[in-house]
Amino acid sequence: xxxxxxxxxxxxxxxxxxxxxxxxxxxxxxxxxxxxxxxxxxxxxxxxxxxxxxxxxxxxxxxxxxxxxxxxxxxxxxxxxxxxxxxxxxxxxxxxxxxxxxxxxxxxxxxxxxxxxxxxxxxxxxxxxxxxxxxxxxxxxxxxxxxxxxxxxxxxxxxxxxxxxxxxxxxxxxxxxxxxxxxxxxxxxxxxxxxxxxxxxxxxxxxxxxxxxxxxxxxxxxxxxxxxxxxxxxxxxxxxxxxxxxxxxxxxxxxxxxxxxxxxxxxxxxxxxxxxxxxxxxxxxxxxxxxxxxxxxxxxxxxxxxxxxxxxxxxxxxxxxxxxxxxxxxxxxxxxxxxxxxxxxxxxxxxxxxxxxxxxxxxxxxxxxxxxxxxxxxxxxxxxxxxxxxxxxxxxxxxxxxxxxxxxxxxxxxxxxxxxxxxxxxxxxxxxxxxxxxxxxxxxxxxxxxxxxxxxxxxxx
Amino acid sequence: xxxxxxxxxxxxxxxxxxxxxxxxxxxxxxxxxxxxxxxxxxxxxxxxxxxxxxxxxxxxxxxxxxxxxxxxxxxxxxxxxxxxxxxxxxxxxxxxxxxxxxxxxxxxxxxxxxxxxxxxxxxxxxxxxxxxxxxxxxxxxxxxxxxxxxxxxxxxxxxxxxxxxxxxxxxxxxxxxxxxxxxxxxxxxxxxxxxxxxxxxxxxxxxxxxxxxxxxxxxxxxxxxxxxxxxxxxxxxxxxxxxxxxxxxxxxxxxxxxxxxxxxxxxxxxxxxxxxxxxxxxxxxxxxxxxxxxxxxxxxxxxxxxxxxxxxxxxxxxxxxxxxxxxxxxxxxxxxxxxxxxxxxxxxxxxxxxxxxxxxxxxxxxxxxxxxxxxxxxxxxxxxxxxxxxxxxxxxxxxxxxxxxxxxxxxxxxxxxxxxxxx
Numbered sequence: 001x002x003x004x005x006x007x008x009x010x011x012x013x014x015x016x017x018x019x020x021x022x023x024x025x026x027x028x029x030x031x032x033x034x035x036x037x038x039x040x041x042x043x044x045x046x047x048x049x050x051x052x053x054x055x056x057x058x059x060x061x062x063x064x065x066x067x068x069x070x071x072x073x074x075x076x077x078x079x080x081x082x083x084x085x086x087x088x089x090x091x092x093x094x095x096x097x098x099x100x101x102x103x104x105x106x107x108x109x110x111x112x113x114x115x116x117x118x119x120x121x122x123x124x125x126x127x128x129x130x131x132x133x134x135x136x137x138x139x140x141x142x143x144x145x146x147x148x149x150x151x152x153x154x155x156x157x158x159x160x161x162x163x164x165x166x167x168x169x170x171x172x173x174x175x176x177x178x179x180x181x182x183x184x185x186x187x188x189x190x191x192x193x194x195x196x197x198x199x200x201x202x203x204x205x206x207x208x209x210x211x212x213x214x215x216x217x218x219x220x221x222x223x224x225x226x227x228x229x230x231x232x233x234x235x236x237x238x239x240x241x242x243x244x245x246x247x248x249x250x251x252x253x254x255x256x257x258x259x260x261x262x263x264x265x266x267x268x269x270x271x272x273x274x275x276x277x278x279x280x281x282x283x284x285x286x287x288x289x290x291x292x293x294x295x296x297x298x299x300x301x302x303x304x305x306x307x308x309x310x311x312x313x314x315x316x317x318x319x320x321x322x323x324x325x326x327x328x329x330x331x332x333x334x335x336x337x338x339x340x341x342x343x344x345x346x347x348x349x350x351x352x353x354x355x356x357x358x359x360x361x362x363x364x365x366x367x368x369x370x371x372x373x374x375x376x377x378x379x380x381x382x383x384x385x386x387x388x389x390x391x392x393x394x395x396x397x398x399x400x401x402x403x404x405x406x407x408x409x410x411x412x413x414x415x416x417x418x419x420x421x422x423x424x425x426x427x428x429x430x431x432x433x434x435x436x437x438x439x440x441x442x443x444x445x446x447x448x449x450x451x452x453x454x455x456x457x458x459x460x461x
Numbered sequence: 462x463x464x465x466x467x468x469x470x471x472x473x474x475x476x477x478x479x480x481x482x483x484x485x486x487x488x489x490x491x492x493x494x495x496x497x498x499x500x501x502x503x504x505x506x507x508x509x510x511x512x513x514x515x516x517x518x519x520x521x522x523x524x525x526x527x528x529x530x531x532x533x534x535x536x537x538x539x540x541x542x543x544x545x546x547x548x549x550x551x552x553x554x555x556x557x558x559x560x561x562x563x564x565x566x567x568x569x570x571x572x573x574x575x576x577x578x579x580x581x582x583x584x585x586x587x588x589x590x591x592x593x594x595x596x597x598x599x600x601x602x603x604x605x606x607x608x609x610x611x612x613x614x615x616x617x618x619x620x621x622x623x624x625x626x627x628x629x630x631x632x633x634x635x636x637x638x639x640x641x642x643x644x645x646x647x648x649x650x651x652x653x654x655x656x657x658x659x660x661x662x663x664x665x666x667x668x669x670x671x672x673x674x675x676x677x678x679x680x681x682x683x684x685x686x687x688x689x690x691x692x693x694x695x696x697x698x699x700x701x702x703x704x705x706x707x708x709x710x711x712x713x714x715x716x717x718x719x720x721x722x723x724x725x726x727x728x729x730x731x732x733x734x735x736x737x738x739x740x741x742x743x744x745x746x747x748x749x750x751x752x753x754x755x756x757x758x759x760x761x762x763x764x765x766x767x768x769x770x771x772x773x774x775x776x777x778x779x780x781x782x783x784x785x786x787x788x789x790x791x792x793x794x795x796x797x798x799x800x801x802x803x804x805x806x807x808x809x810x811x812x813x814x815x816x817x818x819x820x821x822x823x824x825x826x827x828x829x830x831x832x833x834x835x836x837x838x839x840x841x842x843x844x845x846x847x848x849x850x851x852x853x854x855x856x857x858x859x860x861x862x863x864x865x866x867x868x869x870x871x872x873x874x875x876x877x878x879x880x881x882x883x884x
C-alpha cells in the first residue's frame with residue numbers, strides 16, 4: 001500500500017513490527033465491518049495492547065494528521081468502523097482482559113477488547129448479571145458497545161449499554177488519558193463526560209477501559225412464544241401488556257419471512273404457519289414471574305394468538321433468544337445483501353409504523369423481512385436485496401428516506417441502537433436540528449481539533 | 462453478509478485475533494480475487510492452507526454460507542495458479558496425494574513395509590541408536606508421530622459378505638477407508654460387528670480406493686472426481702440400502718459426490734443416489750433403531766466424547782454418537798468442554814502446520830485431562846491418531862477409542878464374534 005517505509009517504521013517502533021499490518025492480503029479483511037455494501041481500504045492496521053500504546057499511536061497520528069479509525073470486532077451496522085481513505089485502523093481486540101469483578105460494589109472493570117459475552121459470563125460466574133445483549137454479543141467488544149451505545153433484546157426493562165457504564169478510560173487525540181466516572185452510584189461533580197463519550201462512535205476519543213454496573217441475577221425467568229395470523233394482533237398484544245403495567249425483559253417480534261430464515265438456521269421448532277411471532281420473557285422474583293407469564297399468556301390468547309408455548313427450561317429459553325439474535329444474519333439466506341433499518345418510534349405508534357414500512361416496501365417493489373424489539377419500539381425492517389442491482393439499491397435508498405421521515409414525524413428516531421456512522425449520516429441534520437448539530441460540531445472540534453478521529457462519520461465538520 | 466458471527470468459532474482467529482485468519486477474512490480475500498481486485502498470491506495460498514477446514518464456521522453461520530465449497534475451490538485455484546510451487550512441495554505432493562493415495566495396493570505396500578520396520582525391531586533399533594538426532598527437528602517429530610501399522614488390514618479381517626444376525630433389516634456396504642484401513646482396521650472390523658449385530662448384511666469389497674477427500678481438500682479436483690467414479694463403480698449405490706462410513710472426515714466428503722460429478726453425464730444421477738445412501742455409522746444405527754447390547758464389557762466406565770469436525774460441522778451428526786455411547790450398558794458419558802473445537806489433526810494439517818496443530822492439541826488434551834475420564838471416544842481416524850499421540854505425550858492416562866469399538870466390545874462380551882476375530 002501507499003504507507004511509506006518511514007511511517008511504517010515509526011508505527012512499528014510504537015507497537016512492534018508484528019502489530020502493524022500493511023500487506024494487501026492483511027488489509028482487505030479490514031476493509032468493511034458488519035454493514036452491507038460499504039467498503040474502503042485502510043493504509044495500515046495497527047494493534048495496540050495497552051492504553052499507553054493507544055496514546056502513543058494517537059499522539060503520532062495527531063502530529064502527522066493521519067486519520068484513525070478505531071475498531072473492535074467489526075460487527076457494527078452503520079459503518080462506524082469503516083476505514084477512511086489515507087487512514088489507519090486502530091484495532092483493539094488484543095486488549096482483552098477483565099481487570100476486576102467487584103462483588104461488593106457490583107461493578108466490573110474490563111479492557112475495551114473484551115467480548116460482550118465474556119463480560120456476561122464473568123458476571124454470571126459471580127451470580128451477577130450484565131443485561132445489555134446486542135445480537136452480535138458473542139463477538140462484539142465492550143469498547144465497541146460503549147462507542148455505539150448498543151442495545152439488545154432486554155432494552156425495554158433493563159435499558160441499554162449507557163445505563164450500565166459507570167466509568168471510562170478514554171485516550172484523547174493528543175495522547176492524554178482521561179478517566180471519567182467511578183464506582184459511586186451518585187456522582188454529580190462536573191459535566192458527565194462519561195455520557196458524552198458513550199455513543200460517540202469513535203469521533204471524540206478512544207475508549208480503552210470500561211467500568212460497568214452489574215445487577216444481581218434475577219431469581220427466575222420464564223420465556224413464552226406466541227404466534228399470530230396477523231401482525232396487528234401481535235402489536236395489540238404488546239400494547240395490552242404495557243397497558244397492564246407489565247414490563248417484561250423481552251418482547252421480540254419476527255415476521256413470517258424472518259421466522260422461516262431463523263428456523264432454517266437454528267432449528268428450534270419455531271412454527272412456520274403464522275404471520276407474526278412474539279418472543280416474550282419475564283424475569284425477577286419467582287412469584288412475580290409466574291403471575292406475569294400467566295397474564296401475558298392470557299393477553300396473547302385474548303388477541304387471538306394461534307398458539308402460546310412456554311419454554312420448558314432455561315436451555316430452551318436460551319436457544320430461543322439465541323435464535324432471535326441470529327435474525328439479521330439469517331435473513332441473508334434469501335438474499336445476498338440484507339440492509340437493515342433501525343428506525344424507532346414511541347411504542348404507541350408501533351402498529352402504525354409497521355404498516356407504513358409494509359406500504360413503502362410494496363410501493364417500491366422491495367422484499368422485506370421485519371423483526372425487532374417490539375417492546376421498546378425499535379424495529380428492524382430489513383430489505384432483502386442484492387448490492388449488484390443498482391436500480392434496486394436506489395429504490396432501497398428512496399424507501400429509507402420515507403421511513404426516516406415517517407419515524408421523525410411520529411416522534412421517533414432514525415436509529416435506535418445501530419448508530420449514525422456512514423449509513424445514516426445524511427439523515428442526521430434533519431433529525432437533530434440546527435442547534436444540536438452546531439453544538440455537536442463545536443464539541444467535536446474542541447476535542448479533536450485536527451479531525452483525525454473517525455473522519456467522515458456521523459457528520460462533517 | 463459479513464456479520465462476523467463465525468469469528469468466535471474459528472480456531473485460527475481465536476488464536477491470532479487477525480481477520481485474515483478468520484472465515485470472514487478468508488472469504489473477503491476470495492471475493493477480492495473473484496472480483497479481480499487481488500491476484501492469487503503466495504500469501505493468499507498460505508492463508509488457504511492455514512485454514513484448518515474444520516467448518517466450525519458453517520455451524521455458526523446464520524446466513525448459511527457454504528464455506529466448504531468456497532474453501533475447496535480456493536485451494537484448487539491456489540494449486541492451479543502455482544503460487545505455492547516449490548520443488549520440495551511438488552515432490553511431496555506428487556508422492557503422496559497424486560501417487561500413494563491414488564491406488565490402494567500402493568498404500569498397503571507402504572503399510573506392510575512400515576509394519577516390517579516396526580515389528581522386526583527396526584524402529585526400536587533406530588530410536589534407541591540415537592541416529593535420529595542426526596535428522597532435522599521436523600523429521601524427528603514426524604518419526605515420533607508414526608503410528609503403529611495394524612497387523613492385519615481390513616480385507617484380511619472382514620469377509621466380503623457377512624450375513625445379518627437375527628432378522629435381516631438391511632443390506633449395507635462398508636467403507637474401509639485408506640489411512641483407516643492401515644492404522645485402524647480393527648475399527649472397520651468393529652463396525653462390521655456392530656452392523657451385523659443390528660441385523661445388517663454387510664458387504665465389504667477389498668482394495669477400496671481413497672474416497673478422494675484428501676484430494677478435494679488439497680485442491681486436486683480432477684483426481685477427486687476420478688476416485689469418486691471408482692468408488693461408485695466398486696460399491697454400486699443401487700445394490701445397497703446404505704453405504705456406511707465410520708470416518709467423520711471421509712463421510713463428510715463422501716456425501717457430496719453429486720457436486721463433484723454434477724457435470725458428468727454418465728455419473729451425475731448415480732452420484733445423487735450415492736449421496737443419499739452414504740451414512741455415518743452412528744447416524745445409521747440411530748436411524749435404524751439400535752439393538753442395545755445385553756451386557757457391559759466394562760461396567761462403570763466414564764467416557765467423554767470428542768467431536769470430529771467433519772462429523773459434527775460437516776455432517777451435522779452431533780447427537781447420534783452420544784446416543785450410541787449411552788446405549789452401552791455401564792458407560793457414563795461425561796461431556797467434554799469445547800467438544801466440537803478442532804483437535805488440530807484436520808486431515809494432514811498436523812503435518813503441514815505443526816505449530817497451530819500443536820496449540821490446538823494442547824488445548825484439547827487439557828480439557829480431556831480435566832474430565833478425569835478413562836476413555837475418550839471419537840469417530841475419525843485423524844482425531845484418534847492425534848489424541849493418542851497428544852495424550853501419550855502429555856502423560857494423560859486415557860484410552861482413545863472409536864465409539865463403535867466400545868459398542869462392539871459390549872456386544873462381544875457375550876463371548877461371540879459375529880464379524881470375525883478381533884485383531
